[in-house]
Amino acid sequence: MDASISLFELGWQTYFQQQLSLDDLEAHKIARVCQVEPSNYALLSEQGLISLAIQSSQPKMTIGDWVIVNSDNQFVRKLDRSALFNQEQQLIASNMDTVLIVSALDDNFNIELIKRYLELVHDAEADAIVVLTKADLCDEAEVEVKRDMVQRLNPLLMIETVNSKSEASLDALKGFFKKGKTIAILGAPGAGKSRLVRSLIDLDNAHTNFNVAQDSLFRLPNGSVLLDSPALRELQANExxxxxxxxxxxxxxxxxxxxxxxxxxxxxxxxxxxxxxxxxxxxxxxxxxxxxxxxxxxxxxxxxxxxxxxxxxxxxxxxxxxxxxxx
Structure with a gap:
């Protein structure tokens, strides 16, 4: 049991709170899917890790879903999703509030790929922020030209330019991490996603990992949650x-x-x-x-x-x- 975990730390929002019944509040448990195995789901709750056997009577679930279980840890129901990544009828990840679309400013810069990721985020009904990395590898004029190309995709689109070697640019990015919000990251191989994550959090820190054996939900600065999964990474490579x-x-x-x-x-x-x-x-x-x-x-x-x-x-x-x- 890990008493330090709260639903709010796992990304709980009012949107899900309003779906609860009186029985849910008094007799049931609330948990979030953090792993999907062939025969069972791993759920994170205030009481710690729960193993839920997959049964044909259950709806298909994915990383990020919120689930109600009874006192015996048996499935009751899945809460409605606020956002969902899926592709070719495959569920990939759900209930992301904000998605960081990471793109390098070097020779791998691809405006069309950024558009494709924006389409994915739009279809998932999440908010997007474009993060342009490796600014230290380009001169200022080139950075501004590429940033302007991205801004033309949508005048309201939020864009951040970061240099992973600069603490100032990383601190500006942390301002988007709000308490209780769930963040996901998309980007092509070589865009700098892994380096960005390592700059933001210490994956070896027990506090980051909720002190339980799972590898999809992590604490980010300011109390937000990073949602990651193999399916999400495969989606990036395929795109x-x-x-x-x-x-x-x-x-x-x-x-x-x-x-x-x-x-x-x-x-x-x-x-x-x-x-x-x-x-x-x-x-x-x-x-x-x-x-x-x-x-x-x-x-x-x-x-x-x-x-x-x-x-x-x-x-x-x-x-x-x-x-x-x-x-």
Whole structure:
């Protein structure tokens, strides 16, 4: 038993509190999924670690879910989620309040990949903050140009530029870690995610690990929670690799188009449209390719408006209601 754990430290919010019944408060326990094994879930509660056998009568659950169990640690129900990452019907992680999208400012900088991550976070109904790392490897002018490219994705998007060697920039980032909030991190391999985490918390510290044997929920500065999982890391790698291979396919097809300035919309002799019609290429991949090759001058930005999805997300009534409950 670890009496030092409280629900608030595990990321408990008013959104979940309002789903509780009188029986839940008087006779049941509240716990959060911290590991998913083939035959059981590991749950973290105020009473410590709980093992819950997986049964066909239960809903599928994932890292971050909140669960109600009875006094015998038997499943009662799962609480409604405030956010969810899933891909191809696979549950990846849930109930994240804020997602840090980490991107390096060096030669690996990829604006299209940042867009893809923003789409994932938007679909998950979480808030996004873009963290641009390795600022010490670029001159100030290059940093500002790349930062401006990211800001064009959404004027309301929060962006932080950090140098992991500078305590000042890291302290500014810690200001986003609010008590009781759950943070997740996305980013391609080499973006600096691991180094960033090591700069923020000591993974070998027992206090960081809630003093129990689990590897998905960690204490962050200011009382927030870091949610991590193998599935989340695999999602990052898959997103990074698929963006490159898919664009190469579109580029090779585009070379076969009848017109050099083909927009792959409705021109005759378009090899890209032909591949889409024959089911050899996804329309979504072509649209992503076109966004990646779009010019970032003011006129083209006004014409194509490729970022409306992210701008609208800032004004989503559903998300506004959800977040108003967690304050």
């Amino acid at each position: 990074a690799m698929s963006s490159v291979s898919g664009f190469e396919m579109v580029a090779k097809l585009a070379e076969k188009c009848r017109f050099n300035d083909c927009t792959h919309t409705n021109e005759p002799g378009c090899a890209v449209r032909k591949a889409i019609d024959e089911g050899e290429l996804e329309e979504q991949r072509v649209q992503a390719f076109k966004r990646a090759n779009f010019s970032y001058d003011d006129d083209s930005a006004a014409r194509s408006k490729p970022h409306d999805k992210f701008h609208r997300s800032a004004h989503s009534d559903a998300r506004a209601r959800k977040h108003s409950l967690t304050e």
